Amino acid sequence: MRRELGKGEPVRELTPAAGLTGRPVVTLGGEAVGQVKDVVLDAVNGRIAGFTLAGRGLFSGPLRKSVPWAGVHALGTDAVMIPSEEVLEDKAAVTTGEEASGGLVRGARVLTDLGVQVGTVRDVIVEAGGEGAVVGVEMSSTEALGHHEATVFLALGSRPAMTGDTLMVPVRDTEDVAGDLTGLAAAVRRRRLGGDGGPGAVGEGRAL
Amino acid sequence: MLLSQTVGRPVVSSADASRVGTVAGLVVDPEAGRITALRLEDTKVGGDVIAWEDVHAVGPDAVVVATAAAARFTAADSAGDQKLLGQRLLTELGASAGTLADITFDPASGLLDTLHTSRGDRIPGRLLLGCGSYAVVVRVAAAP
Numbered sequence: 001m002r003r004e005l006g007k008g009e010p011v012r013e014l015t016p017a018a019g020l021t022g023r024p025v026v027t028l029g030g031e032a033v034g035q036v037k038d039v040v041l042d043a044v045n046g047r048i049a050g051f052t053l054a055g056r057g058l059f060s061g062p063l064r065k066s067v068p069w070a071g072v073h074a075l076g077t078d079a080v081m082i083p084s085e086e087v088l089e090d091k092a093a094v095t096t097g098e099e100a101s102g103g104l105v106r107g108a109r110v111l112t113d114l115g116v117q118v119g120t121v122r123d124v125i126v127e128a129g130g131e132g133a134v135v136g137v138e139m140s141s142t143e144a145l146g147h148h149e150a151t152v153f154l155a156l157g158s159r160p161a162m163t164g165d166t167l168m169v170p171v172r173d174t175e176d177v178a179g180d181l182t183g184l185a186a187a188v189r190r191r192r193l194g195g196d197g198g199p200g201a202v203g204e205g206r207a208l
Numbered sequence: 209m210l211l212s213q214t215v216g217r218p219v220v221s222s223a224d225a226s227r228v229g230t231v232a233g234l235v236v237d238p239e240a241g242r243i244t245a246l247r248l249e250d251t252k253v254g255g256d257v258i259a260w261e262d263v264h265a266v267g268p269d270a271v272v273v274a275t276a277a278a279a280r281f282t283a284a285d286s287a288g289d290q291k292l293l294g295q296r297l298l299t300e301l302g303a304s305a306g307t308l309a310d311i312t313f314d315p316a317s318g319l320l321d322t323l324h325t326s327r328g329d330r331i332p333g334r335l336l337l338g339c340g341s342y343a344v345v346v347r348v349a350a351a352p
Contacts, residue, residue: 028300029238030340076302079343128302 011185011192013077013128016138017041017048020126025053025067026079032056033085034063040094041124041134042069043162048132050094051080066094075128108164110139110154112171118144118154121167125153125184134160135188137167145177152177153184155191209266211311212293219248219271222264228252231271234311235290236320238336238345243318246271266315290339297325298343305329308344 071087119139320333
């Protein structure tokens with residue numbers, strides 16, 4: 001099911017991670033086991049690590065179970081599909097060493113490899129379909145991009161350099177920021193057609 | 209034969225011509241893509257589910273079952289959650305495909321032939337993956 005994002009791969013629906021909250025988690029047998037509470041990110045690999053679950057319905061609270069990404073059959077536009085309830089694990093299995101997306105990236109500064117802060121992360125953008133890849137960020141820009149606190153979208157390489165409070169991007173990526181998700185999808189497509197954005201992309205803009 | 213036209217049909221016993229109930233719905237085995245039982249309502253005997261093997265014929269005016277014995281009827285168990293007509297349809301990729309508008313099936317074999325969606329799409333019955341209390345899930349046809 002899981003494939004590396006290849007060159008020229010079509011771009012599927014892009015969703016802010018916060019937009020996944022509330023999406024039903026459904027077995028292939030057609031039973032809903034809950035809804036997505038938080039998206040947990042695997043910052044090292046630029047992927048979704050898994051989801052914590054809440055019960056379905058307006059007033060239902062968090063569940064003790066979580067869905068590790070390995071147990072996800074597909075991240076769809078209308079539901080997160082899992083093969084069966086057997087893939088559910090204890091909540092700690094997904095959240096260990098990670099934070100929910102709210103804590104991990106939201107508010108992190110976006111720094112170019114020339115040491116210029118170009119924005120602050122508002123949300124990460126993930127791609128629906130089978131991979132769960134983090135393909136970009138929605139950020140609030142700084143003056144360095146021409147507009148202070150404008151909402152812009154920045155495509156990321158397949159292995160973004162990311163810690164809890166800093167996301168580092170190659171400076172040339174900041175020349176291709178988009179104003180909306182449609183523009184981001186086009187930027188992601190351009191990256192794939194160009195075949196760049198792989199590991200080690202950070203550092204190419206070295207100042208001499 | 210269309211499921212929507214079968215629902216509401218009287219169910220008659222071939223043993224004594226007594227009316228045992230009315231067709232309320234189907235119980236299907238999604239993996240086999242076939243009907244395993246008929247769900248009845250207005251029954252005068254104990255249970256409300258009758259096994260497909262006991263269905264003698266699905267005719268235009270009545271469904272004839274080969275048994276009148278109440279012992280052959282079993283109460284709906286786990287299959288009781290199965291709702292088909294009007295149920296939301298999801299692909300295995302988690303995309304909505306509308307709702308399940310109707311099902312055509314072969315009354316002789318019980319095989320599900322086609323799922324009709326509320327959007328006018330037709331999905332081969334063999335692509336059925338699951339029928340749960342939340343959704344009917346269908347496989348995505350392999351690319352040629």
